[in-house]
Amino acid sequence: MSALADLAIALLAAAGPSAPQSERIVDAPLPTAAHYRLHHSFGPCVVQAVAAGQPPAARLELVASGSDGTLETRYLELCGLQVVPGDDGRCELRSTFPPAEQKAQELSFAATLRVLLPPDCSLELDLRFGAATVVGPFRGATVRSKLGSVLVAEVRGDVEVVGEYGAIAVRDLGGGAKLHNKSASITAERVAGHVEARTSGDKLVIDGAGSAHAENRIQPIELRHVRGDARAVAPFSAVTASDIGGDLTIDGQNQPIRVERVARHLIVRNKSGAIEAHTIGGNATLQGSLSAITLSDVTGDVEAKSPNAPLKLSRIGGRVVAENSAFALDLVDLRGDVEAQASGGLLRARFGELAGSAPRAIALEAVGGGIELELPAAASAELELTSSSGQLDAPLPGIQITQSGSARIGTLTLGAGNAKLRATAVGGPLRVRLGGS
Numbered sequence: 001m002s003a004l005a006d007l008a009i010a011l012l013a014a015a016g017p018s019a020p021q022s023e024r025i026v027d028a029p030l031p032t033a034a035h036y037r038l039h040h041s042f043g044p045c046v047v048q049a050v051a052a053g054q055p056p057a058a059r060l061e062l063v064a065s066g067s068d069g070t071l072e073t074r075y076l077e078l079c080g081l082q083v084v085p086g087d088d089g090r091c092e093l094r095s096t097f098p099p100a101e102q103k104a105q106e107l108s109f110a111a112t113l114r115v116l117l118p119p120d121c122s123l124e125l126d127l128r129f130g131a132a133t134v135v136g137p138f139r140g141a142t143v144r145s146k147l148g149s150v151l152v153a154e155v156r157g158d159v160e161v162v163g164e165y166g167a168i169a170v171r172d173l174g175g176g177a178k179l180h181n182k183s184a185s186i187t188a189e190r191v192a193g194h195v196e197a198r199t200s201g202d203k204l205v206i207d208g209a210g211s212a213h214a215e216n217r218i219q220p221i222e223l224r225h226v227r228g229d230a231r232a233v234a235p236f237s238a239v240t241a242s243d244i245g246g247d248l249t250i251d252g253q254n255q256p257i258r259v260e261r262v263a264r265h266l267i268v269r270n271k272s273g274a275i276e277a278h279t280i281g282g283n284a285t286l287q288g289s290l291s292a293i294t295l296s297d298v299t300g301d302v303e304a305k306s307p308n309a310p311l312k313l314s315r316i317g318g319r320v321v322a323e324n325s326a327f328a329l330d331l332v333d334l335r336g337d338v339e340a341q342a343s344g345g346l347l348r349a350r351f352g353e354l355a356g357s358a359p360r361a362i363a364l365e366a367v368g369g370g371i372e373l374e375l376p377a378a379a380s381a382e383l384e385l386t387s388s389s390g391q392l393d394a395p396l397p398g399i400q401i402t403q404s405g406s407a408r409i410g411t412l413t414l415g416a417g418n419a420k421l422r423a424t425a426v427g428g429p430l431r432v433r434l435g436g437s
Contacts, residue, residue: 020063022072050137064109370428380415391429
């Protein structure tokens, strides 16, 4: 059939038959095989596991309607099932239809293929213009679909689905899943192995997987409950990710990214969409350009840079390197070494604990902006505070202030001086307070 004829028949089938209508059922027994290849068009295909003790079989359910019952009956008599057994443990099943020129213009029809297969077999399904449903403990399944949704469930082996203009959904799989779609959604739930999913034009959701790789160009990506590593590639897509058991990497561009609960390391690269991440068990590396960054509760080291956006880092256990410009840089309760630089904005740092015995190095610098620093009352730190413009406001007991040109420099040792803290404001004010003051 020509592509135009195919489309015409598909549109008529989608509209559904109207009364009066004719029906026909074609049954075909199937040999027991290790692998089945199924071909079907112009209607849905449903594949299920055969009941214990029952042989595999196929049924083609045909329905047609038009202005003349004779035309419908004659056309349906030309439709059928072709079974081609192979010598290599394979079997091919094909629904057959007459050429498009034998179909009257006023006739519409649809065909539903139902197939029962042994649960220990693998299968391939090629489908056009209809929904595909594959449910059963099969050894593996491959589905290629055009203009129809796809559901694959309960397969104990690997699954591959290639779709076009129809939603893809897989669930409760014992193996992995490779899912490619065009202009339609992908949903993968409770997949034991690795999920690789790529689509465009609609939402992509992976909820429960051994590991995951997700790509979507426009619509959102959601990753949840991935036991191992996960990666999202999202040029123009928002990303949300939670409960990732391994490393998480996200490559974005101009949409927001939100992350919660990553067991190991987090890497996020974005350009203008906001980045928000909480509860990271390893290290975190966040890179933006116009991306506002909010990060909290990280066990390991952090590197966060977004040259033209605000940054806020809270409760970081390891070493911190932070950098931005023109906006506020907020540091709250950092527990390791710190290198932070703000250009043209305000750097605010509040330390809830500086009394540990381990040595720490903290360097804060604001160029063309100011620094506001709050230290705990029981701090153990050696302070060196410099304001190049002379705007040093540090009413701390025992502080020594010296003048060097226009700059004012304050030095003070608190407690045992375990933390070496150097704060430098170039061209802006420097204000220091002890907690509660």
